Amino acid sequence: MIEFNKNNAQLEKHLCFSIYELSRSIQRMYKPFLNELNLTYPQYLVLVALYDHDNIPVSELGELLDLNYGTLSPLLTRMESQKLIERMRSTKDTRIVYIKLMLSGKKIREEAFTLPQQLVLKSGLNDQEWNELSKLSMKLFTNLSK
Amino acid sequence: MIEFNKNNAQLEKHLCFSIYELSRSIQRMYKPFLNELNLTYPQYLVLVALYDHDNIPVSELGELLDLNYGTLSPLLTRMESQKLIERMRSTKDTRIVYIKLMLSGKKIREEAFTLPQQLVLKSGLNDQEWNELSKLSMKLFTNLSK
DNA sequence: TAATATTAAATCGCACACGATTTAATAAAA
DNA sequence: TTTTATTAAATCGTGTGCGATTTAATATTA
Numbered sequence: 001m002i003e004f005n006k007n008n009a010q011l012e013k014h015l016c017f018s019i020y021e022l023s024r025s026i027q028r029m030y031k032p033f034l035n036e037l038n039l040t041y042p043q044y045l046v047l048v049a050l051y052d053h054d055n056i057p058v059s060e061l062g063e064l065l066d067l068n069y070g071t072l073s074p075l076l077t078r079m080e081s082q083k084l085i086e087r088m089r090s091t092k093d094t095r096i097v098y099i100k101l102m103l104s105g106k107k108i109r110e111e112a113f114t115l116p117q118q119l120v121l122k123s124g125l126n127d128q129e130w131n132e133l134s135k136l137s138m139k140l141f142t143n144l145s146k
Numbered sequence: 147m148i149e150f151n152k153n154n155a156q157l158e159k160h161l162c163f164s165i166y167e168l169s170r171s172i173q174r175m176y177k178p179f180l181n182e183l184n185l186t187y188p189q190y191l192v193l194v195a196l197y198d199h200d201n202i203p204v205s206e207l208g209e210l211l212d213l214n215y216g217t218l219s220p221l222l223t224r225m226e227s228q229k230l231i232e233r234m235r236s237t238k239d240t241r242i243v244y245i246k247l248m249l250s251g252k253k254i255r256e257e258a259f260t261l262p263q264q265l266v267l268k269s270g271l272n273d274q275e276w277n278e279l280s281k282l283s284m285k286l287f288t289n290l291s292k
Numbered sequence: 293t294a295a296t297a298t299t300a301a302a303t304c305g306c307a308c309a310c311g312a313t314t315t316a317a318t319a320a321a322a
Numbered sequence: 323t324t325t326t327a328t329t330a331a332a333t334c335g336t337g338t339g340c341g342a343t344t345t346a347a348t349a350t351t352a
Contacts, residue, residue: 014262016265042309094317134161138158
């Protein structure tokens, strides 16, 4: 049984902290490469998402990335001014704004194809460990979303 | 062998994204409870760290939390104004500022003892899975820090 | 010892991240 | 059909998170 009390209350034993720290350290690892592409980490994720699901409403992009309008709207504004993406208002329902990858956005996304590979190399994890970590983190996320 | 190409480039297959999404979903789960205590997530982590390592310099707190001065300084200023912590400048070396838990900070930290337990319950992971996730995330973090 | 380098902490600028509010448009109901 | 409710997106306010700069104090060195 997993126990929590004064004796093991330390930061290091908090899974929440391990994950929080890990997430930031991955972004730190990605940073030099993304800087070369003039991208922030969430901007990179937007490109990844759009590369597979282009021309989708902001709402759908937000669901894919698990980000709300408050985060996404200004982020997309910045990416629009960099000519990475395009906003196109639907004619059917003018409330809806579709987001489309522009050519330069597509190219830059392709330049980043090696990034996950770099993480694998630095990870020091074998295939089994990598897959296990991936599986468990998705499982935990799914259960927390219920 | 783990492969990355156009065919599995989706967001869902990016470990970096799983971890990023998981980290934010844990914070989302903690939020209602922390709101009751008038704490943000990093403020909670500061209390956890200080509860075990009280009266330490800002630099040491930053190492424990893996946060730099740019994040920590204003965060501590806010916690100081809430009377959760105290800043005390060293007399030996007046560049150094020691951070001390105040009584109310200690009490609030203790009120949060049940929080990790709540995560365990919601996680839907068994002991083996929990420990495995914990182990692998720490291993990956360690390897990325090299 | 005077000049220089290093260090601890704070500050600044910018980009998230998110809850809450606002705006405009469509849908549903009276 | 007019009123009311809902929805999509943007905006706003606050708190991180981080790289770069600044400030003040201590350490090092010429």
